[in-house]
Amino acid sequence: MKNLRDFDFKNKRVLVRVDFNVPVGDEGRVDEKEDWRLEAALPTINYLLRKKAKIILLAHLGRPHGKIVESLRLDPIARRLEELLGQSVIKLDDCLGRQVEERVKNIQAGEVLLLENLRFHIGEEKNNPDFTKQIARLGEVFVNDAFGVIHRPHASMVSLPQYLPGCAGLLLEKEIRILSKVLTKPKHPLVVIIGGVKISTKIKVIKNFLEKTDDLILGGALANTVIKAKGFTIGKSIVEEEMVDEVKKLELTNIKLHIPVDVITSIDAQGRAPSRIAPVGHTKEKEMILDIGPDTCQLFKQVISQAKMIIWNGPMGLFEVDKFASGTKEIARTIAQTKGFSVVGGGDTVNLLEELNLIGKIDHVSTGGGAMLKFLAGEKLPGLEVLKKT
Ligand code: 3PG
Ligand code: MG
Numbered sequence: 430m431k432n433l434r435d436f437d438f439k440n441k442r443v444l445v446r447v448d449f450n451v452p453v454g455d456e457g458r459v460d461e462k463e464d465w466r467l468e469a470a471l472p473t474i475n476y477l478l479r480k481k482a483k484i485i486l487l488a489h490l491g492r493p494h495g496k497i498v499e500s501l502r503l504d505p506i507a508r509r510l511e512e513l514l515g516q517s518v519i520k521l522d523d524c525l526g527r528q529v530e531e532r533v534k535n536i537q538a539g540e541v542l543l544l545e546n547l548r549f550h551i552g553e554e555k556n557n558p559d560f561t562k563q564i565a566r567l568g569e570v571f572v573n574d575a576f577g578v579i580h581r582p583h584a585s586m587v588s589l590p591q592y593l594p595g596c597a598g599l600l601l602e603k604e605i606r607i608l609s610k611v612l613t614k615p616k617h618p619l620v621v622i623i624g625g626v627k628i629s630t631k632i633k634v635i636k637n638f639l640e641k642t643d644d645l646i647l648g649g650a651l652a653n654t655v656i657k658a659k660g661f662t663i664g665k666s667i668v669e670e671e672m673v674d675e676v677k678k679l680e681l682t683n684i685k686l687h688i689p690v691d692v693i694t695s696i697d698a699q700g701r702a703p704s705r706i707a708p709v710g711h712t713k714e715k716e717m718i719l720d721i722g723p724d725t726c727q728l729f730k731q732v733i734s735q736a737k738m739i740i741w742n743g744p745m746g747l748f749e750v751d752k753f754a755s756g757t758k759e760i761a762r763t764i765a766q767t768k769g770f771s772v773v774g775g776g777d778t779v780n781l782l783e784e785l786n787l788i789g790k791i792d793h794v795s796t797g798g799g800a801m802l803k804f805l806a807g808e809k810l811p812g813l814e815v816l817k818k819t
């Protein structure tokens with residue numbers, strides 16, 4: 430795979446795909462505690478500035494699926510990036526079309542442009558050749574620095590490098606270097622912790638990890654689907670009904686697999702009603718499972734503290750509501766304290782570590798959530814496969 434050192438960027442229009450998918454608050458601002466994906470892209474942008482390149486940034490925000498959604502415009506991201514870079518970032522109102530082409534034609538060396546959310550055009554997700562061609566002609570070289578999106582077969586990830594000479598940026602390179610070591614030389618006991626909501630997007634990774642790891646811990650709403658598949662009641666908890674049969678095919682009695690034994694339940698997810706600790710299987714009809722319980726926490730902590738290597742993605746409960754955040758916070762603190770090499774990735778997970786001031790205690794904080802899990806589970810990532818061939 431080529432890298433930045435393989436190109437002469439002077440006076441070249443460089444299309445740089447970045448992952449700036451960060452939370453934007455209601456007041457249209459990116460919080461400085463949540464801008465770590467922007468910070469992670471600075472080394473590549475600064476490198477290109479030093480080399481006198483003309484920089485055109487490509488990014489997405491949220492999942493607008495081909496429609497213009499005002500709250501998903503990239504203006505707040507451009508403003509935060511300006512602060513971080515200490516220079517102006519010119520945000521355009523589209524990512525293709527006549528006006529964009531005119532502006533790009535006049536770009537000067539040392540200027541930074543940010544094109545509008547790529548996902549406002551369905552061609553990005555659908556990997557439409559016409560869309561790709563229109564983007565490709567804006568640049569002369571392509572740099573992919575969007576590790577967090579590398580598992581998506583989208584136009585900017587898999588097709589741009591077919592139209593333009595391309596290479597990996599510094600962030601992508603670093604992620605692959607560190608995560609490759611974890612993949613090829615894991616230390617044992619290797620403990621993987623997967624939380625979050627959807628088991629459908631993680632089932633393949635879970636299957637792969639069940640074979641490779643010494644312990645696999647599942648928490649968060651995705652564990653509800655597993656609990657249900659084991660035949661326990663889960664009341665009104667979030668569940669993916671259509672996944673229950675699929676989950677039953679997993680080796681649910683494998684001793685490596687750890688799922689909650691007790692949970693925190695309540696009839697109100699906003700935390701306005703009383704909550705209680707319930708053994709798994711004792712969730713009442715109107716209740717929801719909203720966090721892992723104290724016994725589960727102890728059990729998970731015991732497993733984690735013996736690990737020589739830990740991989741974590743996804744919260745253990747509805748951590749946005751204080752009342753249901755203890756499980757996730759306890760797990761975060763345990764990982765931070767453990768001597769084993771720790772790798773943590775994913776938006777929610779890393780934001781929580783920032784909030785708890787624990788980032789410095791993690792060996793590698795990945796900008797990828799799904800991308801990181803897939804890479805570490807040994808899956809091929811479309812964006813990377815294409816780049817390797819250039
Ligand atoms: C992420 O936030 O995980 C990446 O930016 C990818 O976003 P996506 O899951 O909407 O494709
Ligand atoms: Mg910050």
